[in-house]
Amino acid sequence: DAGVTQSPTHLIKTRGQHVTLRCSPISGHKSVSWYQQVLGQGPQFIFQYYEKEERGRGNFPDRFSARQFPNYSSELNVNALLLGDSALYLCASSLRDIGGYTFGSGTRLTVV
Amino acid sequence: DAKTTQPNSMESNEEEPVHLPCNHSTISGTDYIHWYRQLPSQGPEYVIHGLTSNVNNRMASLAIAEDRKSSTLILHRATLRDAAVYYCILRSRGSGNTGKLIFGQGTTLQVKP
Numbered sequence: 001d002a003g004v005t006q007s008p009t010h011l012i013k014t015r016g017q018h019v020t021l022r023c024s025p026i027s028g029h030k031s032v033s034w035y036q037q038v039l040g041q042g043p044q045f046i047f048q049y050y051e052k053e054e055r056g057r058g059n060f061p062d063r064f065s066a067r068q069f070p071n072y073s074s075e076l077n078v079n080a081l082l083l084g085d086s087a088l089y090l091c092a093s094s095l096r097d098i099g100g101y102t103f104g105s106g107t108r109l110t111v112v
Numbered sequence: 113d114a115k116t117t118q119p120n121s122m123e124s125n126e127e128e129p130v131h132l133p134c135n136h137s138t139i140s141g142t143d144y145i146h147w148y149r150q151l152p153s154q155g156p157e158y159v160i161h162g163l164t165s166n167v168n169n170r171m172a173s174l175a176i177a178e179d180r181k182s183s184t185l186i187l188h189r190a191t192l193r194d195a196a197v198y199y200c201i202l203r204s205r206g207s208g209n210t211g212k213l214i215f216g217q218g219t220t221l222q223v224k225p
Contacts, residue, residue, distance in 0.1 A: 004155075033212075042199060042215030043156065056212050090155050092213075100146060100158030101213065 002026070004104035006091050012110045013081050021076045021107045025093030031055075032074040033101065034066055035090040043090055049074055078109075086111045116200045121220045124190045132185040132219055134200030139180050144203045146213070147174065147185045149196040156199065156215075159185065195223045 005024045013019050025032050031050045035043035048056040049068035063079045072093075078085055088108050092101040117135040124130040136145065144163050148156040160167055160174045162183070167174045173186040187194055199218040 035213075035215075042197075042218055043213075045212045045214070048212060058212070092155075100148070100161055101156075102158060103155030106155050 004091055004093050004102050006089075006104040006107050008107060009105070010108045010110075012112060015081055015083060015111055017081050017111075018077065018079050019081060019109060021078075021089050021091075021109070023074045023076070023091030023093075023104060025072050025074070025091075026102055029093035029095055029102070030072050031094045032068055032072065033092045033094075034074070034076045035092065035103075036060075037088040037090060037106070039087075046076065081111045083111050085109065115214070116202060116216055118198070118200055118216060118219045120217060121222065123222045123224060124187075124194075126192060126223055126225050127189050130187040130190045130194070130221065130223075132187075132198050132200075132221065133182065134184070135182045136200070136202055137181045139202055140204070142204050145174065145176060145180075145183050146201045146203050147172070148199045148201065148213075148215075149194075150199070150218070151193075151196045159198075161203070190221075190223045192223050192225060195221055197221075 007022045033048040034046040037043040045058040046060050047066040052068045066076045068074045088106040090103050090106045092103045094101045144161050146161040147159040149159055150156045160172050162174045175184045197218040197220050199215050201213050
């Protein structure tokens with residue numbers, strides 16, 4: 001079975017630009033979560049979606065938004081990029097309330 | 113959100129058992145104890161989880177204290193591939209579950225040949 005897939009794997013953007021990151025969960029997983037991991041720190045929770053509805057939101061500005069599609073894939077959008085948005089963005093999927101999360105390998109975003 | 117406390121780093125010799133401790137004194141009755149690990153340049157990997165009883169799987173064992181205020185992840189025979197950052201996380205179960213995992217700094221495990 002394919003794991004959680006994220007695209008692109010690497011991305012370089014300029015300050016002020018917009019970026020869209022994509023995630024496909026494991027087949028059958030209806031919950032998708034997004035995390036930001038800055039170098040040297042643990043991942044920080046951004047959003048969780050379940051059945052296309054936002055179920056949780058971390059302490060991130062409104063420049064960050066996300067959505068989940070009918071096929072349970074998800075997009076994370078970041079507007080007006082700042083240098084501090086440079087990080088590894090991780091997507092995780094799970095069967096709600098059961099077991100653990102499966103993470104993708106992430107998208108490495110560099111803002112210059 | 114209930115917090116966990118882990119040592120910053122630990123060392124082990126290859127093929128020896130490793131016991132990674134975690135304190136979670138404010139754990140609630142609905143909190144599951146989850147362990148993840150993250151190898152360099154990869155996303156976190158689920159290792160094991162438990163509620164009250166000790167748990168075993170192909171990767172590790174989880175020993176949970178009777179009062180649930182602490183737990184220990186046990187790697188029975190460490191290999192060089194087990195060198196990673198290990199995170200102990202509490203995940204609440206229930207209709208209010210937002211899917212939020214709170215990662216701390218974790219324990220960086222070094223395995224020496």
